[in-house]
Amino acid sequence: MEQEDSFRHKGLRKKLIDSVRLKGVSNEDVLEAMGRVPRHLFMDSSFINFSYNDKAFPIASGQTISQPYTVAFQTELLEVKKHHKVLEIGTGSGYQTAVLLELGARVYTIERQRQLFLDAQKNLGPLNYKPIFFYGDGYEGLPSYQPFDRILVTAAAPEIPQLLLNQLAIGGVLVIPEGGREGQKMIRVVKESTDNFQRSEHGHFSFVPLLKGKNN
Ligand code: SAH
Numbered sequence: 001m002e003q004e005d006s007f008r009h010k011g012l013r014k015k016l017i018d019s020v021r022l023k024g025v026s027n028e029d030v031l032e033a034m035g036r037v038p039r040h041l042f043m044d045s046s047f048i049n050f051s052y053n054d055k056a057f058p059i060a061s062g063q064t065i066s067q068p069y070t071v072a073f074q075t076e077l078l079e080v081k082k083h084h085k086v087l088e089i090g091t092g093s094g095y096q097t098a099v100l101l102e103l104g105a106r107v108y109t110i111e112r113q114r115q116l117f118l119d120a121q122k123n124l125g126p127l128n129y130k131p132i133f134f135y136g137d138g139y140e141g142l143p144s145y146q147p148f149d150r151i152l153v154t155a156a157a158p159e160i161p162q163l164l165l166n167q168l169a170i171g172g173v174l175v176i177p178e179g180g181r182e183g184q185k186m187i188r189v190v191k192e193s194t195d196n197f198q199r200s201e202h203g204h205f206s207f208v209p210l211l212k213g214k215n216n
Helices: 007-022 030-038 043-049 066-077 096-104 114-127 162-166
Strands: 083-088 104-112 132-135 148-155 166-181 183-193 196-205
Touching: 007 066, 030 043, 030 066, 030 096, 066 096, 066 148, 066 166, 066 183, 066 196, 083 096, 096 104, 096 114, 104 114, 114 132, 162 166
Parallel strands: 083 104, 083 148, 104 132, 148 166
Antiparallel strands: 166 183, 183 196
């Protein structure tokens, strides 16, 4: 059984975090948070031996658990502070959700694939991670829970959804990969006032697409 977090896993994880640091992520709070999350418990059993490779892997419904470097990079850009109210679009395995919770955020997470919505709860529950889960279309955000201090999108959108910008608090930050299937740019948007946004670009990435509607 691989349901525990052994010394071997901890050792492999430490090496993974060191390699992510070498690739340029410098926020030690983010790296420490990732150092506490047992990634192998978020992966399909067929890939479990690769959990501490810095790679994306398949999960259910044709989706992927993001590459650790990408998780670190997005989380660093998000500048999460303790007690921030964070909206995450694309729960997937729940791995990124756990990292946000380790940073002390209150996390609202949305997934459009029913199977993954269920799997993520199975992954996070036993580890005592307690986000607020939603099954739905993240394109809509969560209007009744707005505003959010931070919004993180872990799937690629051809353009930044206006509804998400609307649900950001003033001073809030949105991080989203923008582009089509051929690749995306990482975008960080700071909401300076109701209709004034500061946008910056942060390199190229490859995500599964943000899709409209939900899937049973
Ligand atoms: N953070 C996750 C990444 C999963 S991949 C992890 O590391 O495991 C991106 C996820 O976004 C997929 O699970 C996909 O189903 C989901 N997704 C795509 N479009 C969505 C939408 N409109 N609303 C909510 N989730 C969406």
